[in-house]
Amino acid sequence: MPTYADIPGQRAFRRMADAQPDRVTMRLLVIEDDRAAADYLVKAFSEVGHIADAAYDGEDGLAMALEGQYDVLIVDRMLPKRDGLSLIGTLRAKGIETPALILSALGQVDDRVKGLRAGGDDYLPKPYSFSELLARVEVLARRRGGRNEETVLRVGDLELDRLSHQVRRGEEEITLQPREFRLLEYLMKHVGQVVTRTMLLENVWDYHFDPQTNVIDVHISRLRSKIDKGFSQPLLHTVRGAGYMIRDGAR
Amino acid sequence: MTALGKLFRTTTFKLTLVYLTVFALFAAFLLGYFALNTRRLITEQITDTVNAEITGLSEQYRQGGIRRLVVVVDARARRPGSSLYIVTTFAGEALAGNVTALEPGILDNPGWTETVYRRLDEAEGPEHPEHQALVRVFQLPGGFRLLVGRDLDERERLYHIILGAGRWSIAIVIVLGLAGGLFVTRRVLRRVDAMTETTRTIMAGDLGERLPVAGTGDELDRLAENLNIMLERIEALMRGLKEVSDNIAHDLKTPLTRLRNRSEQALRTANSEAEYRAAIEATIEESDSLIATFNALLMIARAESGQARDDMSEFDAAEIAHDICELYEPLAEEKGIALMVEADTAAPVKGNRELVSQALANLVDNAIKYAEPHDKLVNGVAPEIVIRALNEGDRILLTVADRGPGIPESDRSRVIERFVRLEQSRSKPGSGLGLSLASAVARLHGGELTLEDNHPGLKTVIALPREGPVQMRDGAARQKESRR
DSSP: OOOOTTSTTHHHHHHHHHHOTTOOOOEEEEEOSOHHHHHHHHHHHHHTTOEEEEESSHHHHHHHHHHSOOSEEEEESSOSSSOHHHHHHHHHHTTOOOOEEEEESOOOHHHHHHHHHTTOSEEEESSOOHHHHHHHHHHHHHHTTOOSSOSEEEETTEEEETTTTEEEETTEEEOOOHHHHHHHHHHHHTTTSOEEHHHHHHHHSOOOSOOSSOHHHHHHHHHHHHHTTTOSSOOEEEETTTEEEEOOTTO | OOHHHHHHHSHHHHHHHHHHHHHHHHHHHHHHHHHHHHHHHHHHHHHHHHHHHHHHHHHHHHHHHHHHHHHHHHHHHHSOSSEEEEEEOTTOOEEEESEEOOOTTGGGSOEEEEEEEEETTSOSSTTSOOEEEEEEEEEOTTSOEEEEEEEOHHHHHHHHHHHHHHHHHHHHHHHHHHHHHHHHHHHHHHHHHHHHHHHHHHHTTOTTOOOOOOSSOSHHHHHHHHHHHHHHHHHHHHHHHHHHHHHHHHHHHHHHHHHHHHHHHHHHHOOSHHHHHHHHHHHHHHHHHHHHHHHHHHHHHHHHHTGGGGGOEEEEHHHHHHHHHHHHHHHHHHTTOEEEEEEOSOOEEEEOHHHHHHHHHHHHHHHHHTOOOGGGOSTTOOOEEEEEEEEETTEEEEEEEOOSOOOOGGGHHHHTSTTOOOGGGTTSOSOSOHHHHHHHHHHHTTOEEEEEEOSSSEEEEEEEEOOSSOOOHHHHHHHHHHHO
């Protein structure tokens, strides 16, 4: 196995890769004018088993996005020749719905809203950690497959009914607080995928700021004690340096 | 641009011109109408008199023949005045009258004519010019002709007097209007010039300068006052910006130096891959906390600059209190602290929900961070933190009250400043920006952050202006009571 000691945090996303044996290879396009950053991303993505191309300006990026079959686009907001938002807007106007994640140095709430309104599917302020980016890209790629419409989510013997709000593991009924239910629902929707703390904060709590202390960890450990305690096979896993994942370990 | 050109270009002067033109046109129309009507009235009067006279004279002729007519006309013609008469034979030979030098052929056409004439008693010459007259020629039975008329001098004189008066008054109106306009314009212009002058000084960098206010309370004064308020705000912002950059320079350089030193040391002394790895991981950790600090600073700057005002909406502060409590409750419980909420049913606030949530989260985070551990409890006071969202008059108070060590009164205003951390808290994690952010958010919403004694402990209060009608204080209190 090759080692990339020059990629910081490499161990963390190696762990992420190991945690997801059923990971499928994605084709990614990185549109970023900072060559060092773009090349780093291409290398890091290929390190975890994905195929990534890079474009260094908006026009090239648009051309490649138009002809290539990509699963996810990673688009910097400020690009030479054509800015990221206009690039995504053009793609959407041409009916190309490839999920796009916007990277931006601006990172304020209204800026983020602008990005999502322009047709972006997710937004990550710079500087970002690669594990955060990877987790979000994988969720975006999977979103196409769509597990959103299912009314009953199942992971191993854990079962969550989105209509009746009932959760059971095996024969045992589990009582969850409303927020715990939403937390579990989000994790189960992304079964087998790493979900970061910020993703949870954004999607379960609808907050876009960084609480100074890691409050999410405590919520997770509470949830874990409800769904995993007393069972031989744990389902909710911590991926060190990245986040959490729910997965059926028995498979 | 010349001074005069500048004068003519001002709005005030243009307005003066417009008003002047409208007024002058109106006056001209009015006077013209008046003059023409007067003239018409006089003409009508003349016609009536002449007709009456002709009727009278032809009656004389009918009763007494040409001889009598000649005698009557002769007598009348001798009277001084503006009445004109001629009686002629069929051949045109004058039998009686006081008129000569009529335009040729007048006597041949019976009916009304305007003509020139000279009176018989006036000698020919330049000192007696010909006059205008309105005459009627009447054919008498038997071939004689009778001409009766009136001099038009009076009518024309009156007409011209009115016209003249009109012209003069319009001229005076225009002159006075222009002068007044120029006077007012120059006054306004002088004040605007003074403002422009001040603005230039300000643009040149002297932010302490203020626009002159005349004290008349007019629209220019109001403008100047508002601009001064704006300048005040800009000056405060600039001061804040300078403060921020100074603080950033100071407080980001410290961890950056630490980061650099650590990397350098690793490069120099590390031998094994494990050691390098540990050094790199420490570097990443350090840069993460730097990024967090930087984000907090940006957030504060954004709140203070008022940019966040763009996405303000109405929301319920009580709901935020419940949400934040729910978010931090497991963390508090883990540390053996009871986290509770006391909130009114509705605490409407208009603002940036995200920022207010973060501000409250910072306060709760602080309270949990600085809570005394169990074994250090004094007087057996249970470690509890209460989040409150209550109506008080026209304000909403978002309060976080803890039983921690508190902050001495002398330090309270200081800790709100950026990066200030009291000695005893240096060992705890955090950027020292939590309270600064809460304070900036409160000010963004037109409120304030205050620190109070909780006997024992600390009470942090974010006071925000209430949105909507003011609720009765005791009504709110009763609601609170019932929920306890």
